[in-house]
Amino acid sequence: MGVLLFIFFIQIAYVTTSTLRLIVMMKGNAKLASIISFGEVFIYLLGLATVLDNIDNWLNVVVYCFGFALGVYTGSLIEEKMAMGYVTVQVITRKEDSDMPQQLRNAGFGVTSWLGEGLSGERLVLMVLTKRRRQAELVNKIKEIDSQAFVVSSEPKTFIGGFWVRRTQ
Known part of the structure; x- marks a missing residue:
């Protein structure tokens, strides 16, 4: 159960970070976007490595996908609150x-x-x-x-x- 929760939350963190990086980049702040991308890739690799290490359990893949979807939603909520530009x-x-x-x-x-x-x-x-x-x-x-x-x-x-x-x- 611990692995599933880790995969779930790491995916939410990854996609939320990815969304924020994209917004910052589109607003013209390339330096901040590149700093955010470092954390984004680090989080991504942690999640992917965990799923691949436990690929024998199909539920890990489902949770990975569900975490991705929830990350998209979370990222869009944060972007709305930031209301940059x-x-x-x-x-x-x-x-x-x-x-x-x-x-x-x-x-x-x-x-x-x-x-x-x-x-x-x-x-x-x-x-x-x-x-x-x-x-x-x-x-x-x-x-x-x-x-x-x-x-x-x-x-x-x-x-x-x-x-x-x-x-x-």
């Missing part, structure tokens, strides 16, 4: 005379807005850049102002100039 949120509202840009600015968000053309007339288009941990707050504020607004978000890799560069320097 920024999101760009584009908002399209039918209310071209809306004061949404000013309300969002008053809430601490950087907003650029312009008039656009939709299928049935003018639309107000907003581009908002915010930290990922504030994304839910932003979306809730948008819904509060205009529940019919069209909202799309994405994660920018790089940005130069503008509101955020001045604030983060």
